[in-house]
Amino acid sequence: xxxxxxxxxxxxxxxxxxxxxxxxxxxxxxxxxxxxxxxxxxxxxxxxxxxxxxxxxxxxxxxxxxxxxxxxxxxxxxxxxxxxxxxxxxxxxxxxxxxxxxxxxxxxxxxxxxxxxxxxxxxxxxxxxxxxxxxxxxxxxxxxxxxxxxxxxxxxxxxxxxxxxxxxxxxxxxxxxxxxxxxxxxxxxxxxxxxxxxxxxxxxxxxxxxxxxxxxxxxxxxxxxxxxxxxxxxxxxxxxxxxxxxxxxxxxxxxxxxxxxxxxxxxxxxxxxxxxxxxxxxxxxxxxxxxxxxxxxxxxxxxxxxxxxxxxxxxxxxxxxxxxxxxxxxxxxxxxxxxxxxxxxxxxxxxxxxxxxxxxxxxxxxxxxxxxxxxxxxxxxxxxxxxxxxxxxxxxxxxxxxxxxxxxxxxxxxxxxxxxxxxxxxxxxxxxxxxxxxxxxxxxxxxxxxxxxxxxxxxx
Amino acid sequence: xxxxxxxxxxxxxxxxxxxxxxxxxxxxxxxxxxxxxxxxxxxxxxxxxxxxxxxxxxxxxxxxxxxxxxxxxxxxxxxxxxxxxxxxxxxxxxxxxxxxxxxxxxxxxxxxxxxxxxxxxxxxxxxxxxxxxxxxxxxxxxxxxxxxxxxxxxxxxxxxxxxxxxxxxxxxxxxxxxxxxxxxxxxxxxxxxxxxxxxxxxxxxxxxxxxxxxxxxxxxxxxxxxxxxxxxxxxxxxxxxxxxxxxxxxxxxxxxxxxxxxxxxxxxxxxxxxxxxxxxxxxxxxxxxxxxxxxxxxxxxxxxxxxxxxxxxxxxxxxxxxxxxxxxxxxxxxxxxxxxxxxxxxxxxxxxxxxxxxxxxxxxxxxxxxxxxxxxxxxxxxxxxxxxxxxxxxxxxxxxxxxxxxxxxxxxxxxxxxxxxxxxxxxxxxxxxxxxxxxxxxxxxxxxxxxxxxxxxxxx
Numbered sequence: 001x002x003x004x005x006x007x008x009x010x011x012x013x014x015x016x017x018x019x020x021x022x023x024x025x026x027x028x029x030x031x032x033x034x035x036x037x038x039x040x041x042x043x044x045x046x047x048x049x050x051x052x053x054x055x056x057x058x059x060x061x062x063x064x065x066x067x068x069x070x071x072x073x074x075x076x077x078x079x080x081x082x083x084x085x086x087x088x089x090x091x092x093x094x095x096x097x098x099x100x101x102x103x104x105x106x107x108x109x110x111x112x113x114x115x116x117x118x119x120x121x122x123x124x125x126x127x128x129x130x131x132x133x134x135x136x137x138x139x140x141x142x143x144x145x146x147x148x149x150x151x152x153x154x155x156x157x158x159x160x161x162x163x164x165x166x167x168x169x170x171x172x173x174x175x176x177x178x179x180x181x182x183x184x185x186x187x188x189x190x191x192x193x194x195x196x197x198x199x200x201x202x203x204x205x206x207x208x209x210x211x212x213x214x215x216x217x218x219x220x221x222x223x224x225x226x227x228x229x230x231x232x233x234x235x236x237x238x239x240x241x242x243x244x245x246x247x248x249x250x251x252x253x254x255x256x257x258x259x260x261x262x263x264x265x266x267x268x269x270x271x272x273x274x275x276x277x278x279x280x281x282x283x284x285x286x287x288x289x290x291x292x293x294x295x296x297x298x299x300x301x302x303x304x305x306x307x308x309x310x311x312x313x314x315x316x317x318x319x320x321x322x323x324x325x326x327x328x329x330x331x332x333x334x335x336x337x338x339x340x341x342x343x344x345x346x347x348x349x350x351x352x353x354x355x356x357x358x359x360x361x362x363x364x365x366x367x368x369x370x371x372x373x374x375x376x377x378x379x380x381x382x383x384x385x386x387x388x389x390x391x392x393x394x395x396x397x398x399x400x401x402x403x404x405x406x407x408x409x410x411x412x413x414x415x416x417x418x419x420x421x422x423x424x425x426x427x428x429x430x431x432x433x434x435x436x437x438x439x440x441x442x443x444x445x446x447x448x449x450x451x452x453x454x455x456x457x458x459x460x
Numbered sequence: 461x462x463x464x465x466x467x468x469x470x471x472x473x474x475x476x477x478x479x480x481x482x483x484x485x486x487x488x489x490x491x492x493x494x495x496x497x498x499x500x501x502x503x504x505x506x507x508x509x510x511x512x513x514x515x516x517x518x519x520x521x522x523x524x525x526x527x528x529x530x531x532x533x534x535x536x537x538x539x540x541x542x543x544x545x546x547x548x549x550x551x552x553x554x555x556x557x558x559x560x561x562x563x564x565x566x567x568x569x570x571x572x573x574x575x576x577x578x579x580x581x582x583x584x585x586x587x588x589x590x591x592x593x594x595x596x597x598x599x600x601x602x603x604x605x606x607x608x609x610x611x612x613x614x615x616x617x618x619x620x621x622x623x624x625x626x627x628x629x630x631x632x633x634x635x636x637x638x639x640x641x642x643x644x645x646x647x648x649x650x651x652x653x654x655x656x657x658x659x660x661x662x663x664x665x666x667x668x669x670x671x672x673x674x675x676x677x678x679x680x681x682x683x684x685x686x687x688x689x690x691x692x693x694x695x696x697x698x699x700x701x702x703x704x705x706x707x708x709x710x711x712x713x714x715x716x717x718x719x720x721x722x723x724x725x726x727x728x729x730x731x732x733x734x735x736x737x738x739x740x741x742x743x744x745x746x747x748x749x750x751x752x753x754x755x756x757x758x759x760x761x762x763x764x765x766x767x768x769x770x771x772x773x774x775x776x777x778x779x780x781x782x783x784x785x786x787x788x789x790x791x792x793x794x795x796x797x798x799x800x801x802x803x804x805x806x807x808x809x810x811x812x813x814x815x816x817x818x819x820x821x822x823x824x825x826x827x828x829x830x831x832x833x834x835x836x837x838x839x840x841x842x843x844x845x846x847x848x849x850x851x852x853x854x855x856x857x858x859x860x861x862x863x864x865x866x867x868x869x870x871x872x873x874x875x876x877x878x879x880x881x882x883x884x885x886x887x888x889x890x891x892x893x894x895x896x897x898x899x900x901x902x903x904x905x906x907x908x909x910x911x912x913x914x915x916x917x918x919x920x
Contacts, residue, residue, distance in 0.1 A: 023609055023772055030611055033737075034676065036810055130606065136773040138606020145605070145803075146590065146598020149483055149793035151490055216494065277493075295758055295779065312483055312790035313596040313780060319755065320776030330772035333609035341810050343605075343803040350801050352494055 006340045007042040007073040011065055011090055012080035013053050016104060016131070017044070019329030020078060021059065024336075031333070037340050043068035069094050076339055078332060079103040084111040091116055091127075098123045100345065102335040104131035104328060109355075110205040110221045117356035126348035128335035133159060133206035136327030137320040138334065139306050143213045144347055150310025152214040156252040156452070159206040161302035161322040162197035163229050163249040165189040167237075167287075168300045171246060176234050189302055199228040200285040203251040207285060210306070211253035215281055216353050217361035219253075225366040227286035236376055236447055239418045243374070243402065245289035246297040250452065252288075256280035256364035280364040289374050289451040295319075367427035372401065372451035375429075377417045377436060378444035381408060385441045389417070392435045396428040414443040420451060466800045467502040467533040471525055471550055472540035473513050476564060476591070477504070479789030480538060481519065484796075491793070497800050503528035529554050536799050538792060539563040544571040551576055551587075558583045560805065562795040564591035564788060569815075570665040570681045577816035586808035588795035593619060593666035596787030597780040598794065599766050603673045604807055610770025612674040616712040616912070619666040621762035621782040622657035623689050623709040625649040627697075627747075628760045631706060636694050649762055659688040660745040663711040667745060670766070671713035675741050676813050677821035679713075685826045687746035696836055696907055699878045703834070703862065705749035706757040710912065712748075716740035716824035740824040749834050749911040755779075827887035832861065832911040835889075837877040837896060838904035841868060845901045849877070852895045856888040874903040880911060 008024060010017055024031075024041050032038050043062045046052060052061060062068050069077055069090060077094040079101055081087040087108050091101050095116065103109070108116070109132055120127050130140045158164050162184060169180035181198070184190035196202045204224040212219045229249050237247050255278040290297045295317050299305040304322025309315055321327035338344035348354065379385045393400065399422040408415050421429070433446050468484060470477055484491075484501050492498050503522045506512060512521060522528050529537055529550060537554040539561055541547040547568050554561050555576065563569070568576070569592055580587050590600045618624050622644060629640035641658070644650035656662045664684040672679045689709050697707050715738040750757045755777050759765040764782025769775055781787035798804035808814065839845045853860065859882040868875050881889070893906050 019772070027609065027611060027771075031609065034608060034812055036812060137776060138602055141606050142598055142602065145798060146601050146791070146794050148494060148797055149487065149491065149790050151487060293758075295755060298753075298755055298758055310790065311487075312479070312786040312793075314787060316597060316778075316780030318776075318778055321774050326772040327774055330609050330770065331606070333772075334606050337608055338605060341806055343806050346801055346803050346806070350496055352496060 003075070003340070004036060005038040005040055007040050007075045008078060008336065009043040009045065009068045009071070009074035009076070010041065010078045010080065011045045011068070012082070013044050013046050013051065014080065015325045016328045016332065017080045018053050019325035020080070020332050021053070022326070023329045023333045031337065035337055035341065039336065039340070042071060042073045065090050066093065069099070070097065074099065076336055077101050078336065079105060080332070081105070082107065084108045088112055092119065095119045095123055095125060095127070098125045100125045100128065100339045102128045102332055102339060104129070104332060106132040106202070106205040106209060110208055113209075114218060114355040117354050120348070121356065126339065126345045128339050128344050129209070130335045131328050131331035133209045134304055134306060134318070135161070135320065135322035135324065136330045137304060137306065137318050137322065138331065139210065139318050140213065141334075141338070142318065143210065144351055144353060147308060147310055147313065147316070148351075150312050152255070152308070152310055154252070154254040154309040155210055155214045155306065156250055156254070157306035158248055158296060158299050158304050159251050159306065159322060160197055160203045160249060161304060162190045162194065163203070164299065164304070165302045166198070167229060167247055167249065170232070170234055170237050171241065174234060174238070177230065177232050198230045200226045200249060203249060203285045207251035207253060207283065211281065211283060212355055212358065213353050214253065215255070215361065216277055216358050217281065218355045218358050219281070219283060219361045223283050223361060223363045225284040225286070229287055232287055233447065235416065236374070236449060239376060239404065239416070240289050240374065242404065243289075243420065244292055245451065246292060247287050247449070248290045248296060248299070249285065250288040250290070250296070251285045252282070252452070254282045256282050256368070277359065280362045282364040282369055283361070284366065284369070287449055289449055291453060367425070367430070369426040370423055371426065372423055372453060373421045373429050374449040374451055375419050375421070375433070376447040377442060378414045378446070379417055380441040380443060381410070381412065381415045382441055386417070388439050388441070389436055392432050393421075396432040398424045398428055398432055463535070463800070464496060465498040465500055467500050467535045468538060468796065469503040469505065469528045469531070469534035469536070470501065470538045470540065471505045471528070472542070473504050473506050473511065474540065475785045476788045476792065477540045478513055479785035480540070480792050481513070482786070483789045483793045491797065495797055495801065497797075499796065499800070502531060502533045525550050526553065529559070530557065534559065536796055537561050538796065539565060540792070541565070542567065544568045548572055552579065555579045555583055555585060555587070558585045560585045560588065560799045562588045562792055562799060564589070564792060566592040566662070566665040566669060570668055573669075574678060574815040577814050580808070581816065586799065586805045588799050588804050589669070590795045591788050591791035593669045594764055594766060594778070595621070595780065595782035595784065596790045597764060597766065597778050597782065598791065599670065599778050600673065601794070601798070602778065603670065604811055604813060607768060607770055607773065607776070608811075610772050612715070612768070612770055614712070614714040614769040615670055615674045615766065616710055616714070617766035618708055618756060618759050618764050619711050619766065619782060620657055620663045620709060621764060622650045622654065623663070624759065624764070625762045626658070627689060627707055627709065630692070630694055630697050631701065634694060634698070637690065637692050658690045660686045660709060663709060663745045667711035667713060667743065671741065671743060672815055672818065673813050674713065675715070675821065676737055676818050677741065678815045678818050679741070679743060679821045683743050683821060683823045685744040685746070689747055692747055693907065695876065696834070696909060699836060699864065699876070700749050700834065702864065703749070703880065704752055705911065706752060707747050707909070708750045708756060708759070709745065710748040710750070710756070711745045712742070712912070714742045716742050716828070737819065740822045742824040742829055743821070744826065744829070747909055749909055751913060827885070827890070829886040830883055831886065832883055832913060833881045833889050834909040834911055835879050835881070835893070836907040837902060838874045838906070839877055840901040840903060841870070841872065841875045842901055846877070848899050848901070849896055852892050853881075856892040858884045858888055858892055
């Protein structure tokens with residue numbers, strides 16, 4: 001933009017909006033000193049006077065989003081309304097006027113991202129969306145800049161603070177899912193209706209954004225295999241702990257066939273014949289057993305972390321607050337600065353990594369996933385059960401890595417049999433489980449969770 | 461730059477240079493697809509034919525750096541020679557021609573950074589230096605972009621992989637410093653002369669770069685209190701482990717007075733009256749006891765990690781390989797791309813965070829440091845020792861947090877007394893230690909290490 005003063009219009013002033021107002025007003029001198037730009041809040045738009053923030057009297061409040069967007073003094077539009085309804089209308093209006101938009105709205109990007117990016121491109125403006133995934137962690141900018149020389153092998157992480165808070169409580173306090181959810185709601189980490197979070201949908205929307213940028217393909221939410229945390233049983237968290245694992249809800253995007261995530265770097269100087277766009281990407285969100293020695297296992301409470309595996313860099317990890325008023329404001333305001341400096345537009349114009357330019361992803365069928373597995377069977381305490389179970393697994397070519405059966409009083413009723421497998425195919429595991437669950441001594445549906453191993457060291 | 465083809469001249473082709481050649485040649489298609497730019501290697505300059513890389517026959521080798529720099533086909537100069545000698549001459553020559561320079565040379569930046577930045581600015585070009593600190597971790601770009609909305613409270617981390625490898629070996633295998641150093645040398649993680657690394661100087665040079673950008677002040681290497689790992693005793697690593705800590709060489713920059721690193725965010729919308737430039741910065745590199753629950757304690761082997769504390773984001777951490785052929789090449793090539801896209805120049809021109817523009821740092825005298833301490837005294841096993849020691853500490857207003865004395869056979873000779881303190885001032889600790897070491901029952905100089913606590917949760 002090259003201006004020394006930039007007018008900001010903020011659409012929506014809830015939790016994150018309040019944080020953005022705080023940073024823009026309270027750090028105005030710091031931002032001016034660092035960037036040479038005076039960021040001036042021109043309009044703060046809410047739907048009705050009931051939504052006025054406590055300090056509304058000191059702010060340029062407005063109820064007319066269209067007028068605020070159209071105002072010549074509005075150079076950058078920040079959209080913090082959420083959802084794909086009016087937010088879409090307002091973002092579209094701003095872009096049609098050639099005004100850059102900063103948004104934290106992952107639902108909007110998941111639903112209409114490609115259309116909006118296309119429109120922005122036609123109008124020679126841009127959309128900045130750092131706060132749409134990873135909260136305050138600048139992962140979206142890092143994928144476009146610091147990591148851009150890497151052919152990406154995998155990107156996986158904890159991208160939903162609500163689920164991580166609930167799982168941390170279950171793990172640390174031995175609570176049930178329901179107890180932990182109630183605590184999360186009481187502490188403000190979960191909404192009254194927590195479905196978007198606990199079902200894994202929020203994680204899937206974020207993964208779609210991150211993996212699209214990393215793999216240079218367009219990924220829709222529907223491409224992602226989804227399992228939430230709402231069916232998790234405290235017993236499995238306890239058994240996982242005993243085996244040396246922590247259960248985390250991971251969002252995972254892997255170049256299909258990477259499996260153990262070892263990258264081969266050849267010494268010859270001839271070009272890498274592997275195309276940067278992978279043949280297929282494995283995309284999934286599910287509760288995962290993470291080994292305690294993995295940094296991801298140490299990510300507690302509402303924090304997020306994203307592990308990245310690139311052909312040159314190897315393993316890197318980015319950790320920080322994935323939500324909240326001030327951390328999200330940190331990301332939104334950094335976007336505002338990038339837009340004002342002109343660097344965001346330049347990246348948006350020049351890099352071919354955005355949803356509207358890249359081909360649709362080829363998604364690896366979930367059946368074909370290669371992973372290690374944790375299985376918990378519930379069986380009558382009678383002779384021959386193990387023989388029946390291991391025969392089914394053997395027939396499916398599934399190899400057992402460990403087995404746990406705790407001693408119980410004779411005749412005490414069904415007992416849990418816990419086992420982990422070596423690498424197996426999802427299809428084989430599911431076939432084996434439906435056979436196992438049909439066995440007479442098995443009294444309840446078996447539980448199946450996936451294990452992710454510590455990444456092997458990178459041979460660079 | 462806006463060109464579709466960009467000519468690259470590489471000065472120096474050792475380990476990292478070889479990695480850069482690898483990425484530029486083997487990922488040429490990937491880079492072109494992502495950026496729209498064809499990066500073409502024009503000259504690979506080494507000092508003599510003895511330094512030719514194995515694949516020299518396929519490369520545009522040259523022995524004439526000046527001619528290579530001057531060549532109109534050389535759009536970007538990558539300097540990987542190291543040191544502040546000829547590297548300075550060549551970088552200066554490139555900048556005088558208005559050609560942007562990408563460098564990994566922290567020693568050059570530490571010695572002549574401000575001069576070179578000034579020259580670049582005069583010639584309307586830029587210096588990119590992502591690989592000069594944190595290796596493949598894109599921390600330098602992140603400080604200028606994703607974190608730029610934060611008033612920084614602290615930046616601290618593990619920035620030397622050699623030291624971290626040695627300390628990991630000592631900790632995991634119970635080895636002495638000498639044993640661990642030999643292993644590091646055998647595995648290629650330490651040089652034949654390891655002084656730059658183990659003395660902490662390499663960490664201090666990196667800290668000078670990172671803290672300058674974070675705090676918007678100019679920091680010289682000499683501003684940084686320096687203690688290396690070469691005097692570390694295996695016994696202290698063992699006692700630290702017993703107390704719940706891991707010993708890491710940390711590079712630490714803190715807003716003086718932050719102490720426990722709690723940031724206060726007021727709710728009122730009035731501007732923050734605290735100036736973005738802190739009154740004083742505490743700057744130090746020393747072995748540090750890090751609690752096992754801190755992510756930094758989990759950073760093993762040659763990995764690096766940097767913890768960041770900002771007023772809006774709170775705690776964030778960036779982890780990855782801090783050195784090595786391909787990880788460093790990842791950073792160098794990302795700089796090449798940023799320069800070619802024009803975004804690096806725009807940031808360099810517009811942001812007021814670089815050494816040549818910012819005021820000299822006000823450095824907190826080391827005496828004034830407020831920290832917790834680990835002390836190991838060596839005393840004759842006789843009555844009254846503890847009374848004498850605790851009197852000295854009490855007189856200096858130093859409060860003991862924990863105390864360990866293992867049982868020993870009577871008359872077995874001097875015994876170690878280990879204690880940790882609550883928050884105390886460095887000056888008081890040093891005064892107490894010189895009194896303690898003068899006590900008759902104390903038979904050897906006492907060991908003093910600093911403890912860094914888990915950051916308190918951020919109240920955003």
